[in-house]
Amino acid sequence: MSYQVLARKWRPRRFQEMVGQEHVLKALVNALDDDRLHHAYLFTGTRGVGKTSIARLFAKSLNCEQGVSSEPCGQCTACREIAEGRFVDLIEVDAASRTKVEDTRELLENVQYAPTHGRFKVYLIDEVHMLSSHSFNALLKTLEEPPPHVKFLLATTDPQKLPVTILSRCLQFNLKNLVPERIVSHLKHVLGEETIRFEEPALWLLARSADGSMRDALSLTDQAIAFGAGSVTENDVRAMLGTIDQRLVYRMLEAIASHDGAEVLAASAELAGFSPDYAGVLGELISLLHRVALAQAVPEAVDNSLGDLEQVRELASRMRAEDVQLYYQIAVMGRKDLPFVPHAREGLEMILLRMLAFRPAGAAAAPVPAPSPQSASDKPAPTPAAPMSSAPASTAPPPISRPDAPAQQPQPSQPPQPQPVPEPIRQEAPKPPAAPREPYAPPVMEEPPMMDEPPPWDEYDAAPVGAAPVEATAVGEIAPVKKPEAAAAPQEAAAAVFEPVSPTERQEPAQVTVAAAMPRAVPFGETYPPMPERVEALAPEHWIALVAELGLTGMTDSLARALSLEQVSETRLCFHYSAEQDALLNETQRSRIADALHSRLGAQFQVEFREAVQTRETPAQYSVRRRLERKAEAVAALKDDPLVQQIIEQFGAHIEEESVTPLDPS
Structure with missing residues (x-):
């Protein structure tokens, strides 16, 4: 009799002989014993975990001559023919070789006929994910409502490729990979029954190489038996697998x-x-x-x-x-x-x-092994510098070189004496004084970068100490406005670094008007009144125009545009903000906004920020509303245009309103 490989010889003949997959076996055993059978089952999992074996055992349980149960007899004609693979009512199909829709239709033509010998006609389709989309479509109706004598058993290693229409018509069971302990236990049983000598470490190597597949483990065991001439040893398995010790x-x-x-x-x-x-x-x-x-x-x-x-x-x-x-x-x-x-x-x-x-942070460094006596004798150990009095009086110590001192030439009348001198590294020369550094000038940045804790506003808006006031830049043509002179340094420092400002360019803070300090570059239509001529006439409605002229940038400008000016008095401005802004509107951002207001309005007053309900429109809300209004006006203008109407009538065109952009979206 020819040799039969272990993977086929030890294929389970009953559900009790299955290794692992208890979660699947429990559901199938209960369904068979309680006669609650579905018409289509789908078994998924990687190669060699028992998909086809479970499907054949299920077919054997359905067609056993002793009756439908989870324990087929294994002796009747149906059980023996199914085990030998020649049962006429068990149709096994390899979907990888029959992917065409013609093959599926030919297969389904015989579904309506009753089984020949068995109780059920079982269709076992392996690697079902290889079927074409047309084959799946041809299978749908039959798979959903097959005749009572037909059962479909589908197996696949890639369920993601199956259409959801197929998945919804089947009971799906996911088979798991086997752990190495379970594989080793089964290999011990198999080799013990086969009376083959083995070493347990070799079985662990085989189990780990099988990567969760029992069939792969049995195939590798067959190879190891042949490699070891009838025995399975660790050294032979390592050499066979190419693994290291x-x-x-x-x-x-x-x-x-x-x-x-x-x-x-x-x-x-x-x-x-x-x-x-x-x-x-x-x-x-x-x-x-x-x-x-x-x-x-x-x-x-x-x-x-x-x-x-x-x-x-x-x-x-x-x-x-x-x-x-x-x-x-x-x-x-x-x-x-x-x-x-x-x-x-x-x-x-x-x-x-x-x-x-490398070592973890805070851990002590590893001790450096001490050199051996032989290695220590190879090179002289450094000795501490000897005192000056121990040297001969006629021998002067070597001069210490300095970077700023001229090199000294050796005297020809005093040749160097072969006296031991201390190593130069033991004597450190005093460092020369550091050269004076140029005063640091902060770089000019057009827009501050985004950061968790931005630097103070003065680094970007106010001039350095001792500098003349820096002119602010806003949108459009803006008159030069100077910082209050109270923030300036003494004039002596300013004259040493910067060019002094002429008296004609200076203005008193009380004389600065809103119209001069905040020229509007953006028209606001009829929504808000024009800016007043003096600070005393400032009202909450003017915040929309005022925020555009503060010269703020980056996050500060975004936060300012989300504020609403609720209360105005001669000594106080009160702004409201939402709870979402609380984390970003820190003290630094508030100081920047307040400094910009003091600079533009040319007066000192209290700026208050409250987390409260915003009853007035914010500049950000105004910009959104104005943009939508301008877009609506542009769409209306397009619709009223005679040329556009003529194109719509003649060509059946229509206006894509989402693509319309006004020339002036402000």
Whole structure:
């Protein structure tokens, strides 16, 4: 009899023999025992987790001659034919090779006929996501309302490619990947029944390489049996899989924990003899660090996936938690750099050396190992400088060179004596006095950058101490307005740096009128009255025009435009703001707005800010309203234009109102 591979020989014959997937088996067993059967089932999951096996067991349970139950007899004709793959009423379809709509229609032509031998006609469609969109459309109606004697069992590894119309017509079961412990347990049972000698670490290597697939694990076990001439050993499995000796990974991490750079490089050199995949080696190191961190935080959460639980716990007791976290982050970030290094070994060694070089913030530096006696004798140790009195009287100490002193030529009458002199580094020459720096002048910025705590307003608006008042710039043609002279420094400092201002250009604050200080550059239509000629006549309605002439920029200008001027008196202006502005309208921003008001109005008064209901329109609200009004006027003008009306009538055109932009949107 020919040899049968383990994956086929040990395919489960009953639901009780299934490894894992208890959440799916429980639902199917209860449905079979309670006779609550659906007409379409969808099994999803990665390769080798039991989708087809569960579907065949379900078909066997439906057609067993002993009756529908979760425990088919396995001895009747239907059970034996289904197990051997020759049951006529179990139609298995490989959707990857029958993707055309003609194949699906041919398949569905026989749905209406009763089964030949069994109780149900079962359609098992594997890799159903490979069907074309036309095939899915042809399958929809039959899948939703099939005859009572038909059951559909669909299996796929990529459920995202299935139309939602198919998903909504099926009961979906998601099969999970198997953990290494479950795979190792099943491999022990299989090899024990097969009387094959094995080593448990080899089974852990096979289980981890299978990546959650039981079929892959059994296939790799078959390969390992052939590679090891009838036995499964750790060394043979490592050689077959091309993996490195895990002990080298532990050796590297132990050397890092001991801060032994020589041992780290020695382990790396031994590792290079295996010609490994260095990205895989780094991945093994990352996994080991993860397990060490688990052992430190939650000791009972560490598994024995490689049979190295004691080594992991020992490393966890030797290393600090913050060191483990730092090493893990360095390894993860260093893995991204491996494709960019000339040689992968260099990249791994640099990552390991980086772990030795860096330590968590606040941690004490690692002790530097003392040099050996042999290495200490190779080069003389530096000795402290001898006192001047111990030197011979005829020998003067070497002069100390200074940057600002001329070099001294050696005297020919006094050749240098072979006397031990102190090292020059032991004697520090006095530093020359620093050269005087130029006075710092702050750079002129047109718009301050956005920041959490912006600098004071004076850095951008007011002139430096001792400077003449700086002219403000606003929209349109604006008359030059000077800062109040109370904020200026003494005239002596101003005359030393800046050009003095002529008396004819100075104006008293009381003589500055609103019309002169705030010339309007933007027409406001008929909504607000014109600006008054004097400050005393200022009213809350004038805030719309006033804010445009303050010369504010950036966030300060945005905050000012969101304020509403509620109360005005000769000594106080009261502004209201919403709760959303409270975090941004800090003391710095309020000071900027107040300084700008004092500068423009040419008088000193109190500026108050309150978080309260805004009963008046803010400049920002006015701008939005005015923009919408101007756009509505532009749309109306287009509609009333005779040429536009003629185009609409002749060509059936229409006006896209969203694309209309007025020439003057203010």
